[in-house]
Amino acid sequence: MALxxxxxxxxxxxxxxxxxLVVxxxxxxxxxxxxxxVLAALSAAAWFARGAAAI
Incomplete structure (x- = not known):
């Protein structure tokens, strides 16, 4: 989803x-x-953190 x-x-x-992502x-x-x-939450958190680091 994040992709x-x-x-x-x-x-x-x-x-x-x-x-x-929360929805x-x-x-x-x-x-x-x-x-x-749980897997969706962990995946969303990882992708969001990665995207925030790229800014």
Whole structure:
């Protein structure tokens, strides 16, 4: 999911990108298992941190 947000990153604030990632993580955790939610959360955090470091 985070990789799909890369093209719009220069045009959208980091807060909005974080909100999008939170919505995706909540959706995965709601629709999937606890393991899927944890993996989605860890993946989103890693990709967000990597994107923030690139700025």
């Amino acid at each position: 799909a947000l890369v093209p719009i990153h220069p045009h959208v604030s980091s807060a909005n990108l974080a909100l999008i 995706v993580v909540v959706a995965v955790a709601t629709l999937g298992s606890r393991t899927a939610g």
